[in-house]
Amino acid sequence: MNDTFKALSDPTRRKILQLLKDKDLSAGEIASHFDISKPSISHHLGILKQARLVQDERQGQSMIYSINLSVMQEAMGWFLGLIGAKGGPPDE
Amino acid sequence: MNDTFKALSDPTRRKILQLLKDKDLSAGEIASHFDISKPSISHHLGILKQARLVQDERQGQSMIYSINLSVMQEAMGWFLGLIGAKGGPPDE
DNA sequence: CTTATATTTAGATGATAAGCTAAATATTAA
DNA sequence: TTAATATTTAGCTTATCATCTAAATATAAG
Numbered sequence: 189m190n191d192t193f194k195a196l197s198d199p200t201r202r203k204i205l206q207l208l209k210d211k212d213l214s215a216g217e218i219a220s221h222f223d224i225s226k227p228s229i230s231h232h233l234g235i236l237k238q239a240r241l242v243q244d245e246r247q248g249q250s251m252i253y254s255i256n257l258s259v260m261q262e263a264m265g266w267f268l269g270l271i272g273a274k275g276g277p278p279d280e
Numbered sequence: 281m282n283d284t285f286k287a288l289s290d291p292t293r294r295k296i297l298q299l300l301k302d303k304d305l306s307a308g309e310i311a312s313h314f315d316i317s318k319p320s321i322s323h324h325l326g327i328l329k330q331a332r333l334v335q336d337e338r339q340g341q342s343m344i345y346s347i348n349l350s351v352m353q354e355a356m357g358w359f360l361g362l363i364g365a366k367g368g369p370p371d372e
Numbered sequence: 373c374t375t376a377t378a379t380t381t382a383g384a385t386g387a388t389a390a391g392c393t394a395a396a397t398a399t400t401a402a
Numbered sequence: 403t404t405a406a407t408a409t410t411t412a413g414c415t416t417a418t419c420a421t422c423t424a425a426a427t428a429t430a431a432g
Contacts (some may be wrong), residue, residue: 193285197286214408215410227411245400249400249407261363264356266294306378308377310380317421317422322404325380
């Protein structure tokens with residue numbers, strides 16, 4: 189869970205997730221959306237991957253990245269736990 | 281939005297929010313839940329406050345902190361935007 | 373007014389993190 | 403096998419961040 193929030197704390201990484209929401213993209217295609225060097229984007233992708241927020245799969249020379257929505261949902265569960273029941277003890 | 285995610289990226293600050301979910305607490309009461317110096321906790325509270333995730337109000341010698349759920353909901357809205365509609369263009 | 377309590381501010385330090393360039397790896401194609 | 407393309411790894415630099423101690427501020431009580 190900590191890895192998840194750490195990964196989400198960077199605006200470049202959040203934007204990457206928004207790009208991947210629309211469609212799977214290669215590392216190079218992702219990098220083309222930013223004014224940041226490809227090695228730096230690769231580093232961000234590695235952090236997202238370690239947090240399991242994205243998955244990658246080789247396709248020829250390219251690495252195709254896709255979003256992992258189940259981990260996103262876990263993080264959202266944390267929010268729901270906070271928002272859902274202010275005040276009272278849990279489950280009562 | 282960036283301040284929000286930055287604030288949420290630290291485990292101590294997330295735990296503070298969980299404490300405040302159950303009930304409002306003074307800075308000292310919050311600090312007593314951690315093995316961290318009071319100035320450090322005060323620093324964390326300042327970051328949460330700047331992100332408007334918490335509010336504070338003086339009560340005698342104490343500062344009483346409370347959670348601001350509306351900002352939490354904004355952050356959750358970001359998640360919903362990502363999870364809600366994978367694949368297709370937005371609103372279609 | 374002086375002392376005690378609660379909290380924050382200041383200043384310093386060590387760790388993390390984001391960015392870069394250059395070099396290494398992996399795959400495809402000639 | 404050699405050259406071209408795509409991506410990652412290595413190594414470095416700079417900036418940000420979490421933490422600490424010591425000092426400052428604010429309120430309450432004697």
